Amino acid sequence: MKKFLLYGGLVLLLVPVQTTLLPHVAIWDIKPDLGLVVAALIGVLAGELEGLLVGLAIGWILNLYSAGDLWLNLVTTGGAGLFAGLLARQVAEITPTILSGGLLLLSLAGGLVAVLSMKHATVGESLWLMQFVVIPQACFDAVVGAGLLWLLERRFAVPRFGMLDRYS
Numbered sequence: 001m002k003k004f005l006l007y008g009g010l011v012l013l014l015v016p017v018q019t020t021l022l023p024h025v026a027i028w029d030i031k032p033d034l035g036l037v038v039a040a041l042i043g044v045l046a047g048e049l050e051g052l053l054v055g056l057a058i059g060w061i062l063n064l065y066s067a068g069d070l071w072l073n074l075v076t077t078g079g080a081g082l083f084a085g086l087l088a089r090q091v092a093e094i095t096p097t098i099l100s101g102g103l104l105l106l107s108l109a110g111g112l113v114a115v116l117s118m119k120h121a122t123v124g125e126s127l128w129l130m131q132f133v134v135i136p137q138a139c140f141d142a143v144v145g146a147g148l149l150w151l152l153e154r155r156f157a158v159p160r161f162g163m164l165d166r167y168s
Helices: 002-024 034-046 048-064 072-090 096-116 123-155
Strands: none
Touching: 002 034, 002 048, 034 048, 034 072, 034 096, 034 123, 048 072, 072 096, 096 123
């Protein structure tokens, strides 16, 4: 029950933080996608099922407040939580470097899907969006996710961070 309330509060708190705080920390008008980063962190820390479910909830809430395609954010954020949970299960020790690489790929894939789903964009506009919006945002997402994971590693002793002795 405590996890449910924690995840629910996190999902509901994410929208005000995304809309009020992030415009002040934007670099060249590029803001990180906190929904993607939080879903990936939950996937890494709690597992792929919780990452998927919380990612779907975050994507749904963010879709309610955005003017984009209806299911795009829901699917990409839920997929990010699932992929990060699967990555954490397969890798012996998740470091900020590994998470930042995964977040970079996830954010690039989500941005590519968003650019390709634009109905009236020309090839030149799509390439401009990829070069000046999607790639910088993916890099920003990777840095924010790695920083948050590094802070969580330092602050809390989570057993999922350490390597388990598999041979004893």
